[in-house]
Amino acid sequence: MTDLNLTPNVTQKASKPQWLVSTQNLVLFLLKNPTSAYGLFVLALLIILAIIGPLLATHDPYIQDLRNALQAPSAEHYFGTDELGRDIYSRLLYGTRISLTIIGIVSVVVGPIGLTIGTVAGYLGGKVDTVLMRITDIFLSFPSLILSLAFVAALGPSLYNAIIAISLTAWPPIARLARAETLTFRQTDYIAAARLQGASSFRIIWRSIVPMCLPSVIIRLTLNMAVVILTAAGLGFLGLGAQPPLPEWGAMIATGRRYMIDSWWVVTFPGIAIFCVSLGFNLLGDGLRDALDPKQLNRR
Amino acid sequence: MKPVSIDKLRIQLGSAVILPDVSFEVNGGECFGLIGESGSGKSTVLRCMSLLFNSWSGDIRIDGTSVREMSAFERCRTFQMVFQDPYGSLHPRHSVRTTLSEPLKIHKLDNHQQRMESALTDVGLPVDFLDRYPHQLSGGQRQRVAIARALILEPDILLLDEPTSALDVSVQAEILNLLVRLREEKGFTYLIVSHDLAVVDHMCDRFAVMQGGKIVEILPREAIPDNQAAMPYAKELIAASLKYERTVE
Numbered sequence: 001m002t003d004l005n006l007t008p009n010v011t012q013k014a015s016k017p018q019w020l021v022s023t024q025n026l027v028l029f030l031l032k033n034p035t036s037a038y039g040l041f042v043l044a045l046l047i048i049l050a051i052i053g054p055l056l057a058t059h060d061p062y063i064q065d066l067r068n069a070l071q072a073p074s075a076e077h078y079f080g081t082d083e084l085g086r087d088i089y090s091r092l093l094y095g096t097r098i099s100l101t102i103i104g105i106v107s108v109v110v111g112p113i114g115l116t117i118g119t120v121a122g123y124l125g126g127k128v129d130t131v132l133m134r135i136t137d138i139f140l141s142f143p144s145l146i147l148s149l150a151f152v153a154a155l156g157p158s159l160y161n162a163i164i165a166i167s168l169t170a171w172p173p174i175a176r177l178a179r180a181e182t183l184t185f186r187q188t189d190y191i192a193a194a195r196l197q198g199a200s201s202f203r204i205i206w207r208s209i210v211p212m213c214l215p216s217v218i219i220r221l222t223l224n225m226a227v228v229i230l231t232a233a234g235l236g237f238l239g240l241g242a243q244p245p246l247p248e249w250g251a252m253i254a255t256g257r258r259y260m261i262d263s264w265w266v267v268t269f270p271g272i273a274i275f276c277v278s279l280g281f282n283l284l285g286d287g288l289r290d291a292l293d294p295k296q297l298n299r300r
Numbered sequence: 301m302k303p304v305s306i307d308k309l310r311i312q313l314g315s316a317v318i319l320p321d322v323s324f325e326v327n328g329g330e331c332f333g334l335i336g337e338s339g340s341g342k343s344t345v346l347r348c349m350s351l352l353f354n355s356w357s358g359d360i361r362i363d364g365t366s367v368r369e370m371s372a373f374e375r376c377r378t379f380q381m382v383f384q385d386p387y388g389s390l391h392p393r394h395s396v397r398t399t400l401s402e403p404l405k406i407h408k409l410d411n412h413q414q415r416m417e418s419a420l421t422d423v424g425l426p427v428d429f430l431d432r433y434p435h436q437l438s439g440g441q442r443q444r445v446a447i448a449r450a451l452i453l454e455p456d457i458l459l460l461d462e463p464t465s466a467l468d469v470s471v472q473a474e475i476l477n478l479l480v481r482l483r484e485e486k487g488f489t490y491l492i493v494s495h496d497l498a499v500v501d502h503m504c505d506r507f508a509v510m511q512g513g514k515i516v517e518i519l520p521r522e523a524i525p526d527n528q529a530a531m532p533y534a535k536e537l538i539a540a541s542l543k544y545e546r547t548v549e
């Protein structure tokens with residue numbers, strides 16, 4: 001028996017479920033690095049504000065008060081008021097819910113679709129691979145903003161149509177990534193061993209390949225979130241996303257554009273919010289890439 | 301105790317002939333070795349037999365039944381394979397428990413806990429290793445887990461693809477002794493691929509020397525010490541190996 005690498009903490013690790021331990025280690029790893037800690041902080045802040053935002057809001061985000069239109073930031077209105085006298089601070093707080101909804105739905109839709117198409121194409125190969133990858137290529141051959149514009153134009157402008165349009169354009173890179181990862185795993189001995197045990201293709205994909213692809217897909221999704229927020233803001237700006245009076249950040253910038261010269265606060269604060277959140281997701285994605293790097297697996 | 305017979309196994313991809321013609325018989329309960337230089341097609345024979353590689357012609361029969369005619373489940377219960385590299389043959393994100401319980405779930409067998417424990421005991425690992433992950437095991441322990449995974453479906457034949465070449469010498473001896481003991485206890489038929497004549501000498505009753513996809517000669521173990529090989533290549537290979545061993549000693 002070779003007990004050379006027995007580490008003393010193995011027994012106490014076994015008492016907790018493995019996923020809890022790895023999540024804990026992951027968060028600790030992210031917190032060590034200031035940039036990824038910022039990303040994690042932004043994500044946490046976004047979730048907290050979306051939940052308790054209405055308690056912090058000083059005004060109703062929809063009530064118009066034309067006598068107080070375009071007020072500069074003051075103690076009464078922290079971030080000033082917009083052209084209809086609505087409190088920008090309160091609207092930003094309510095806007096976090098919309099941003100989080102977009103991010104949430106897009107990730108939930110795009111992740112599984114991309115992962116399924118990529119792993120199935122990569123593992124089965126042959127004709128299935130050709131068909132699935134050509135479909136992916138077709139989606140990839142359009143710039144994503146233009147393609148989502150086309151989808152929204154066809155579906156009609158609204159927040160949920162914008163989400164659908166963004167989802168439709170965001171899955172192909174994930175599928176590509178999952179396929180490339182799958183191709184590196186399908187020839188390994190542990191997949192051969194699973195085949196020799198009589199595992200079906202579905203079982204091999206689900207139990208052996210998906211867990212291996214998941215880290216890079218999660219990293220990619222997180223990095224994608226920045227793009228998704230910007231695309232949503234872009235669609236909102238063009239009037240094809242969230243419709244007034246919804247306090248979507250992109251739409252707020254769009255309507256504030258006309259007053260930009262005299263009243264800088266109308267576009268500045270939503271702009272800062274978009275910037276902070278998309279930067280946060282980028283940094284979080286970078287941090288996750290370092291943390292989930294397979295070479296560092298042994299440390300967890 | 302199922303015999304294996306390989307008859308005119310041939311692989312041709314386009315105009316390239318990978319294996320021209322391989323035929324040999326393995327008796328039930330025998331340990332048969334395949335030895336040869338790198339690229340001589342030793343491992344390919346095992347991959348063909350297990351249908352991991354499928355584009356071959358010829359006939360591979362186990363106890364009279366062709367492997368192609370067996371159902372997938374029957375094939376899994378008849379033979380299992382142990383791979384060369386224990387660092388690559390265990391799924392890095394599956395615990396030992398998952399690794400061992402997957403085949404039981406696929407084949408809908410009962411008494412999971414009991415079967416897993418007895419497989420681990422058979423390969424000389426403590427039962428609490430079930431909740432470990434591959435990165436928490438040493439190379440030798442990983443190879444034991446890989447053997448346990450092969451044993452858990454209770455096959456008749458084990459295909460061993462250089463089971464010790466990725467391990468260092470002392471661990472090699474442990475694994476080889478484990479394999480010898482398992483064969484004595486359970487009466488497996490072994491088909492072992494190796495490039496190490498010492499391993500073949502230790503394990504096998506008979507062995508085949510391969511070169512360039514062909515079987516040069518089939519010899520009994522007793523032929524090794526005084527090099528009774530008739531064919532020049534086999535003679536040279538054994539002589540070189542014996543000479544190397546003498547230098548090392």
